Amino acid sequence: MGYRFSDLTAACQSDWRAYLEHDFVRGLGAGTLEEGAFRHYLEQDYLFLLHFARAYALAAYKSRTLADLRQAHEGLKAILDVELDLHVSYCRDWGIAEEQLAALPEARATLAYTRYVLDAGSRGDLLDLHVALAPCVVGYGEIANWLNEQPSTVRGEANPYDAWIAMYESDEFQSAMRAELEWLDARLAEVSPARFEELCRVFRDATRLEIDFWQMGLDRAD
Numbered sequence: 001m002g003y004r005f006s007d008l009t010a011a012c013q014s015d016w017r018a019y020l021e022h023d024f025v026r027g028l029g030a031g032t033l034e035e036g037a038f039r040h041y042l043e044q045d046y047l048f049l050l051h052f053a054r055a056y057a058l059a060a061y062k063s064r065t066l067a068d069l070r071q072a073h074e075g076l077k078a079i080l081d082v083e084l085d086l087h088v089s090y091c092r093d094w095g096i097a098e099e100q101l102a103a104l105p106e107a108r109a110t111l112a113y114t115r116y117v118l119d120a121g122s123r124g125d126l127l128d129l130h131v132a133l134a135p136c137v138v139g140y141g142e143i144a145n146w147l148n149e150q151p152s153t154v155r156g157e158a159n160p161y162d163a164w165i166a167m168y169e170s171d172e173f174q175s176a177m178r179a180e181l182e183w184l185d186a187r188l189a190e191v192s193p194a195r196f197e198e199l200c201r202v203f204r205d206a207t208r209l210e211i212d213f214w215q216m217g218l219d220r221a222d
């Protein structure tokens with residue numbers, strides 16, 4: 001007993017690294033990612049974010065304390081006020097109108113990932129839901145930090161994806177990520193080995209669905 005978040009990543013190290021260091025991520029860092037791949041990712045990510053906002057609403061429903069309710073409320077606000085803003089501004093720069101985004105057909109990778117998270121939270125408890133959300137919340141912060149350590153990463157105007165990296169390396173995002181890690185570490189400290197195995201499965205599934213989401217962007221898959 002006495003688990004922590006790092007035990008989850010250690011238990012599925014190869015999937016976790018494949019997600020963080022995906023070719024899509026490398027392309028974002030080097031600024032070499034094809035615009036069409038990023039555009040497809042961005043369009044699908046809009047739909048993804050709408051469902052993730054629902055997942056935070058589910059977290060509110062599953063909360064048993066005022067502190068957990070407030071945390072769910074903050075998560076929902078972060079998606080609606082921060083994440084979606086970056087989207088809408090990128091999309092505006094690239095000539096994609098918001099009405100166009102809302103009318104998009106949902107790709108299978110988007111469907112699979114978002115509905116998986118909602119299902120993990122519906123059948124499980126608040127910890128299942130947070131573990132299903134963790135590859136998203138913690139993963140993107142780790143990706144920004146990993147990119148900044150790579151010599152191949154280009155920052156500033158020379159990289160059309162610089163704002164993407166800037167968002168996830170920002171103090172605001174990194175402190176939200178640390179708060180999530182603290183919450184997970186506190187809850188994981190109390191679980192039994194059998195429960196930890198269950199949570200590992202959820203974490204691994206969600207991580208693999210993040211990998212599929214990157215791949216969907218590269219393949220322009222529908």
Ligand SMILES: Cc1ncc(C[n+]2csc(CCO)c2C)c(N)n1
Pocket residue numbers: 045048049052075078079082083135136137138140210213
């Ligand atoms: C496929 C995909 N995975 C993760 C994120 C990042 N993200 C989405 S919501 C959220 C938490 C609160 O802002 C974070 C970090 C994304 N945009 N798209």
